Amino acid sequence: MEPAAKPGMRQGTLRFGAGAPKANTAAKRKATDDSTDDRTKRKRAMATKPKPQRQPNRFFKGDSPVPGAFEPANNDSNKLRIEEEIGDIFNAPPNTLIIHACNCEGSWGAGIAKAFADNYPAACDKYADHCDEHADNLFGHALLIPPSKEDDGAAIHFVGCLFTSRSKGRKKDTPTRILGATGPAMRDLLEQVREWNAKAADDGEKVGEVRMCQINSGLFNVPWKKTRTVLEGIEVGEDDDVKVVKVVSRE
Template sequence: MATATLDSWIRSEQSNTSKKRKSTKPDDKPTPPKYAKTDPNPEPSSSSLEKTKSDPKQAGTATGSTLKVIEETGDLFAAPPNTLLVHACNCTGSWSAGIAKAFQTHYPAAYKQYSAYCAANPPEDLIGTALLIPPEADSTSKHFVGCLFTSRHYGRRKDSPAKILEATGPAMRDLLRLVGEFNAGVEAIGERVGDVWMCRINSGLFRVPWVKTRGVLEGSEVGVGDVGVVKVVSLEEG
């Protein structure tokens, strides 16, 4: 990715974020993310770690079309380069079990950014939003990671299925918006987000029947230029 293009996208995101939301920490001074290498003590950034409470109309000009969901069996982590891999997350910074643990194992740098982001933002600000984490410059997989904040907590404190479903639609629309903004700021097609793959979000440790989550996703309106198809990859059929 050209340095000038990346810097331009970062400055644009920082400007937009500063207008949308004041920091709850007066001394919090986010710094631009570093993609070249993993910072062992990452600073939460409001540029690549962008989030806002989503309006259904934010993700582009409405077309009347809704998101198409297709399913197949296979290995989620064997996706082609530049694929965005999406999973549902809690708002407390933990990827300690289930599919989230697999994400932490495959993408430790992304986990550090997610964890730092959660530490810098209260759950009520994160719920119903998304986080787009670009791959590290030296990544071999070149996978983007997308986090959908669908539950405030995890384990016994996880949100009810109804609340999780309520947060899923806005979070997905927010992610589509972030993808559109990122791709618009990148000149090289080979550096943009390509396909979008996800697991059966919410159906694991959040205990939400997959058929209900799929219904919410398929009801998500997509705008002009938005990703229109999401591939759901699971190890087993049914």
């Protein structure tokens, strides 16, 4: 008599392994077998086909993944392009615009903001004064701070402040609100760059290269990928001087 089926096993299910009947493979093999001639022809064709070139791995630098390398490049020419690289964001040519995310309270007290305060003390004062004056109207806006003679000891750099959160620390805005403010703030900064460059007496006074850290991704606690997606959605037109932003991260 057939043993009772185990729970979960359907009646009549064939079990493979010990005791299971063997499939008639000889018949199958005969049906699918190629002639020796066909196999030889195929082998010859494969041997003459050029092998694809091995591409260098753009996802890793040494043992570390390159930030953002897994995301597809933004090839839409009407949108802002983000290029990621590793290095020292402050070691930049004269007239580089260096952008970071700020609170609206006038404090550059921690994270990369602290490094901005150390490198560009005059810019830090301008940012704090601007916050004092316009505190309630900064969220989702930006401030372009031109190079200052007092900061020239460091380098002739513009500083771009994106007001992506009203407050900081535990009172910082939610990631959704921060992301919501990031697009308009960046758009506002691009506008300010355009106006500045239009008024500049000569090319030596214009904004040159544009750099940014992985804004919002540290103390503001927003995953970089989400901010990058917002930035890559920003439309840029003929009038815009800035079409590419280099995002520079530390090793």
